[in-house]
Structures are given as structure tokens and as C-alpha cells.
Amino acid sequence: MAYNDQAATAHDHDAHDHKPHGWRRWVYATNHKDIGTMYLVFAGISFFIGGSMAMLIRLELFKPGMQFLDPQFFNSMTTMHALEMIFGAVMPAWTGLANWMIPMQVGAPDMALPRLNNFSFWILPFAFTLLLATLFVPGGAPAGGWTMYPPLMLQGGASFPMTIFAIHMMGISSILGAINVVVTIMNLRAPGMTLLRMPLFVWTWLITAYLLIAVMPVLAGAVTMLLTDHFFGTTFFTAAGGGDPVMFQHIFWFFGHPEVYILILPAFGVVSEIIPTFSRKPLFGYDAMVYATASIAFLSFIVWAHHMFTVGMPLAGQLFFMLSTMLIAIPTGVKVFNWTATMYKGSLSFEPPMLFALSFLFLFTIGGLSGLMLAIVPADYQYQDTYFVVAHFHYVLVPGAIFAIMGAVYYWLPKWTGNMYDQKLAKWHFWLSTIFVNVLFFPQHFLGLAGMPRRIPDYAVQFTDWNQVSSIGGFAFGLSQFLFPYIIWKCVRGGVRIGNRAWEGAHGLEWELPSPPPFHSWTEPPSDAIIQRGAAH
Amino acid sequence: MTTDVPAAPDAGKRRREVRRSAVLLGIIAAVFYVGFIIMMIWRASR
Numbered sequence: 001m002a003y004n005d006q007a008a009t010a011h012d013h014d015a016h017d018h019k020p021h022g023w024r025r026w027v028y029a030t031n032h033k034d035i036g037t038m039y040l041v042f043a044g045i046s047f048f049i050g051g052s053m054a055m056l057i058r059l060e061l062f063k064p065g066m067q068f069l070d071p072q073f074f075n076s077m078t079t080m081h082a083l084e085m086i087f088g089a090v091m092p093a094w095t096g097l098a099n100w101m102i103p104m105q106v107g108a109p110d111m112a113l114p115r116l117n118n119f120s121f122w123i124l125p126f127a128f129t130l131l132l133a134t135l136f137v138p139g140g141a142p143a144g145g146w147t148m149y150p151p152l153m154l155q156g157g158a159s160f161p162m163t164i165f166a167i168h169m170m171g172i173s174s175i176l177g178a179i180n181v182v183v184t185i186m187n188l189r190a191p192g193m194t195l196l197r198m199p200l201f202v203w204t205w206l207i208t209a210y211l212l213i214a215v216m217p218v219l220a221g222a223v224t225m226l227l228t229d230h231f232f233g234t235t236f237f238t239a240a241g242g243g244d245p246v247m248f249q250h251i252f253w254f255f256g257h258p259e260v261y262i263l264i265l266p267a268f269g270v271v272s273e274i275i276p277t278f279s280r281k282p283l284f285g286y287d288a289m290v291y292a293t294a295s296i297a298f299l300s301f302i303v304w305a306h307h308m309f310t311v312g313m314p315l316a317g318q319l320f321f322m323l324s325t326m327l328i329a330i331p332t333g334v335k336v337f338n339w340t341a342t343m344y345k346g347s348l349s350f351e352p353p354m355l356f357a358l359s360f361l362f363l364f365t366i367g368g369l370s371g372l373m374l375a376i377v378p379a380d381y382q383y384q385d386t387y388f389v390v391a392h393f394h395y396v397l398v399p400g401a402i403f404a405i406m407g408a409v410y411y412w413l414p415k416w417t418g419n420m421y422d423q424k425l426a427k428w429h430f431w432l433s434t435i436f437v438n439v440l441f442f443p444q445h446f447l448g449l450a451g452m453p454r455r456i457p458d459y460a461v462q463f464t465d466w467n468q469v470s471s472i473g474g475f476a477f478g479l480s481q482f483l484f485p486y487i488i489w490k491c492v493r494g495g496v497r498i499g500n501r502a503w504e505g506a507h508g509l510e511w512e513l514p515s516p517p518p519f520h521s522w523t524e525p526p527s528d529a530i531i532q533r534g535a536a537h
Numbered sequence: 538m539t540t541d542v543p544a545a546p547d548a549g550k551r552r553r554e555v556r557r558s559a560v561l562l563g564i565i566a567a568v569f570y571v572g573f574i575i576m577m578i579w580r581a582s583r
Contacts, residue, residue: 112555112558112559113559116559171570175566175570179559179562179563179566180559182558182561182562183555183558183559186558187551187554187555188551188555197548213562213565213566213569214569216566216570217566217569217570217573219575220570220573221570221573221574221577223579224574224577228577228578233549234578236577503568
């Protein structure tokens with residue numbers, strides 16, 4: 001039996017919820033599940049908006065020469081695609097999952113600061129409306145890349161201050177969300193839920209939240225300096241006034257590299273939940289996983305300049321950043337080893353969440369290994385600003401972060417809805433995604449090694465074949481993603497009812513609650529026996 | 538095997554702890570956020 005389809009437990013708890021109805025339920029939402037749902041829906045919409053921009057990019061790159069897009073608009077698409085996907089899709093998706101799962105996993109009734117939670121979410125639609133509105137202002141949307149390097153970024157038109165303001169709003173939303181996560185985990189854990197009994201998803205989110213609080217202000221400072229350079233006559237990044245454009249790169253990447261881990265650490269947590277469930281074994285090396293996560297977070301602060309080896313850095317700086325970057329392979333290797341060891345001699349089954357977790361394991365490792373190649377200074381001189389870099393970070397973020405989000409949704413969706421989804425369709429979604437994500441991104445390694453630069457709308461004819469393969473993969477990957485909202489919608493509407501524990505190997509407090517869980521999760525703290533049963537490590 | 542489990546803190550105490558943690562983290566984030574911007578503007582104005 002793939003999942004527990006025993007008679008669903010009582011659903012009459014809804015009768016006592018006194019939850020608001022209609023639009024008030026969502027606009028005034030203070031319930032962690034409602035806010036989590038809004039975050040996830042928002043992330044899904046952003047995913048398709050950002051994805052449609054990616055489709056335009058791949059359409060233009062299907063053939064050499066200029067086909068459909070104006071070069072300025074092409075550059076806007078690469079910039080907006082990145083901003084949409086990073087700040088609009090992946091980060092809100094993780095915050096949505098955190099909202100849904102953290103209170104249930106630590107034995108709390110809700111998030112610690114519910115009204116702040118509402119505020120954090122409702123900032124986002126305004127921020128992204130502002131960002132997307134730049135597509136319609138004179139001069140078009142920002143086109144200087146998501147990294148916003150001066151002096152190019154300073155040459156932006158009306159979109160420039162709008163982008164800066166949108167980024168400030170996203171940053172404030174992320175900081176408030178992170179404060180909420182930390183306060184919830186530190187204060188609302190059930191008695192007996194010690195730190196080293198917490199599920200890995202909670203641990204990885206705790207560390208991610210600290211990273212967010214530490215680095216989002218740095219981004220805010222960097223973009224504010226851009227703003228004052230543009231409008232108030234300062235010259236932070238203008239060489240003519242004694243400033244230094246490279247300084248922006250240092251400040252940006254001091255935010256930007258931890259940001260990469262903000263996107264990927266919760267994925268490590270999700271995979272650490274899924275693999276033990278479908279291996280029917282406790283997670284191998286729980287403590288080591290916690291320490292490895294903390295080590296990765298620490299190291300993420302001392303590697304930023306590996307993004308800018310080619311700016312002209314002293315040899316000692318190059319060596320330091322090269323070696324510190326390589327050090328990250330150690331805690332990451334610990335994680336990959338522990339996931340593999342968890343599966344060793346396990347009673348494996350391959351339901352959709354496990355398939356996505358396994359795909360994550362293989363494909364994220366490919367992205368990690370190409371990252372190690374990029375960390376080598378002399379090699380990086382060759383790879384810098386080529387499609388090899390594009391292939392690398394897309395392997396980390398698409399079959400890495402996004403597959404983990406999809407795996408998490410397929411893992412917890414039965415808990416959220418009380419219904420099992422169409423697993424056959426979900427497996428179709430998995431196989432189409434996995435095959436075409438490789439068709440899309442793997443050839444980009446070859447293109448990069450052959451010298452094709454990134455962020456260009458046209459290219460030399462010798463790059464045509466692999467670009468066509470990549471574009472076909474992109475279109476097929478994009479189309480296959482429409483299965484995902486359809487499967488979710490179908491599941492929300494109905495399906496085979498499931499019991500508390502949707503998956504027979506699942507452990508954790510969330511599986512002790514009814515499916516779907518009551519409006520307020522743990523109004524009474526769970527007993528120590530329940531906590532011990534949940535802590536399967 | 539069960540261990541000795543501390544009793545759940547009363548609601549008032551928990552609310553105070555939540556408020557204290559939130560205010561502390563909020564101050565840290567705000568000081569960092571605004572401080573970084575003010576420091577840069579101050580340095581530029583010298």
C-alpha cells in the first residue's frame with residue numbers, strides 16, 4: 001500500500017473553528033495555514049510569470065540572430081526572470097511552507113506573531129505589482145541583471161527607483177517573516193520538544209531565518225547607495241567622484257551568497273524529512289545534519305568574492321575565497337552521504353515526494369560539483385560570465401530548490417487537504433520535469449565551455465545546435481509544469497480520504513494531527529510520548 | 538522511555554517571552570537595516 005487510506009478521522013473539528021469567511025478570511029488572515037496558503041499561491045503565480053519570461057528568453061535564443069525581442073527587452077527579461085523567481089517564487093514558497101509546517105512540527109497553535117505574519121505577506125503583492133509595473137514605464141523594466149551592478153544599473157530610466165523600492169519592500173517582508181520564524185521556534189515549542197528533537201525542516205528554517213535577518217539589510221543598504229548615487233549626487237560607486245563600482249559587487253555578494261543558501265537550506269530540510277519517510281528508517285546522522293547546516297550557513301558569509309574573481313583581486317584574496325568556497329563541499333558532502341546512508345538497506349518506495357527528493361539528490365549534486373569547478377580561480381577565469389555559470393546555478397536552483405518545493409508540496413498536500421492526490425499524474429509531472437530539466441540545462445554546460453557568453457540575445461552560429469536542444473527542453477519543461485497546479489486543484493477538490501499519517505513511514509508531530517488539521521493546530525501541547533514517537537531519530 | 542518534561546509556561550509568561558524575543562530581533566534588524574544606510578550616507582556627506 002502506497003499510503004494510509006484508512007478511514008479519515010473526524011473532520012467535525014471545523015465546526016469549532018469560528019474562522020472568518022469570504023474575503024475577510026484572506027485579507028485579515030492571522031492563521032498560519034491561511035497565510036501559508038497565500039504565500040504558496042503567490043509563489044505559484046510568480047513561478048509562472050517568471051517562467052513565461054524564461055520561455056521568451058529561450059524563444060529568442062532558439063536561433064542565432066535577432067528573432068522576436070528587442071535586445072533591451074531581452075535584458076529586461078533576464079533581469080526580471082531572476083527577480084521574479086528568487087524573490088517572488090522560491091523565497092515565498094519556502095515562507096509558505098514554513099508557515100504551514102513549523103507550528104505543526106513544533107507543537108504550537110500558530111505562529112508567534114500572527115498579525116506581523118499577515119503584514120509580511122501583504123507587502124509582497126504590492127512589491128511585485130510595483131516591480132512588474134516597470135515593464136510599462138518609459139525606458140522599460142530594469143535590464144542590468146538581478147545583480148544590479150553599477151554603472152549599468154545607474155543608467156536605468158523610470159524603472160530604477162521603482163525597482164529599488166520594490167526590493168526594499170521584499171526585504172522588509174523577508175526580515176519580518178524571519179523574525180516570526182525565530183520567535184516561534186524559540187518560544188512556542190511544546191514542552192519536551194528540545195532543539196535536538198526538532199525536525200530538520202524546522203532546524204534548516206531556523207538557520208535560514210538568522211541568515212535573512214543578517215543579510216537582507218545589507219541588500220537594502222547597497223540598493224539605497226545606488227539610489228543616492230542616482231538622485232542625490234553621492235558617488236559611492238562612481239569612479240569620477242572617488243567611488244568604486246567594485247565596492248558594490250563586494251556589498252552585493254556579501255548579501256548574494258548567503259541568499260543562495262537562504263534558497264537552498266530549507267530544501268535540505270525537506271529532503272531530510274522525505275528520504276527517511278520513504279526509506280522507513282530514521283535519518284542517518286541527525287546531529288551531523290544540524291551541525292553541517294550551521295557550518296554551511298557560517299561559511300556562506302566568507303566566500304562572497306568567488307563571484308568576482310575576475311575583477312582584479314590580490315592573490316591572497318583569490319586563494320582565501322577559493323579555499324573557503326571549497327570548504328563548503330565538506331558539510332554538503334556530509335549531507336549527501338547521510339541521505340544516501342539513510343536509504344542504505346531501507347525499505348524504499350518511490351512515491352512522488354521520494355522521486356523528487358532523489359532527483360534533488362542527483363541533480364543538486366551536479367550543480368554543487370560545477371560550483372566546485374567554478375571555485376577554482378584559474379578555471380573561473382575561463383568560465384566567468386559564460387553559460388557554464390548559467391547551467392551551474394540553474395542546476396542548484398531548479399532541480400535543487402524548486403524540485404524540493406515540489407517534493408514538499410507532494411509530501412504534505414495530503415496532510416493539508418485530507419485527500420490523496422492523483423499519484424499517477426504526479427509521477428508524470430516528475431518524469432517530464434526531470435527529463436526536460438536536464439535537456440534544458442545540461443547542454444548549457446557545453447555552450448559555456450565552448451565560450452558562449454550569458455545575458456546576450458544573439459550568438460555565434462556554432463552555438464546553434466545546443467541552444468536549440470536547450471530551448472526545446474525549456475518549452476517542454478515549461479509545459480509540463482501546468483500539471484502541478486492541476487494536480488493540486490484536483491486534490492483540493494477531492495480524492496481518496498487519508499488518515500492522520502498520510503505516509504506509513506512518516507514521523508513527526510504534524511502526522512499526529514487530523515488531516516486536514518484543525519484551524520488552530522495544537523491548542524493543547526502534545527504529550528511527551530507523542531513528541532518522542534514523532535522524533536524518529 | 539519518557540523523560541521529565543517541563544510544564545508548559547503559563548500564557549502570560551509565554552506572551553512576555555514572545556514579545557521580548559520579537560522586540561529584540563526587531564531592534565537588531567532595524568539597527569542593522571537603518572544603521573547601514575545612515576552610516577553610508579554619513580560617510581558620503583563627509
